[in-house]
Amino acid sequence: MFLRLLVFFVLGGTTLVSQAEVREELKDKFAAGLLILDKDAKRPVKTARRGVRVVSAIKLVGCASNAMGKCDAEADYRVYFPDGALSSHIEHAELWKDKAPVPGEVVTGAVLGITTSLTDPVGKYRIEATVRDLVSGQTIELSQVFTVIK
Numbered sequence: 001m002f003l004r005l006l007v008f009f010v011l012g013g014t015t016l017v018s019q020a021e022v023r024e025e026l027k028d029k030f031a032a033g034l035l036i037l038d039k040d041a042k043r044p045v046k047t048a049r050r051g052v053r054v055v056s057a058i059k060l061v062g063c064a065s066n067a068m069g070k071c072d073a074e075a076d077y078r079v080y081f082p083d084g085a086l087s088s089h090i091e092h093a094e095l096w097k098d099k100a101p102v103p104g105e106v107v108t109g110a111v112l113g114i115t116t117s118l119t120d121p122v123g124k125y126r127i128e129a130t131v132r133d134l135v136s137g138q139t140i141e142l143s144q145v146f147t148v149i150k
Contacts, residue, residue, distance in 0.1 A: 032109075052115070083121070127144050
């Protein structure tokens, strides 16, 4: 249930649970979500035109704190063309290397802009992210798809 709550909370969906209930449900859990947003990073999208940027954002909760009270989380991104070939990748992108968030607080980690060229193929592009909490040693695999149209 906590992941469903996280999705509703992160996307600003209408739900009967309060922010306090979400925090309580997630307070002792490491969780992350991968969102595909419009070029202004305001609304979730499922499609984008060639040449128009989309934004991939990782939302994070439950990052463990080290002896200095700081969280240390990173992600590897991979973007795949519709035929499954690797388009691009980024390793060790910084998600959160600051004071650990309040237990249950959802924070935005890395944000990645993705723009297809006018000659890139149309179809379903897949974004994958490996999210790591370097303090606790926990890892989460995430994946999202968006469709590029003419």
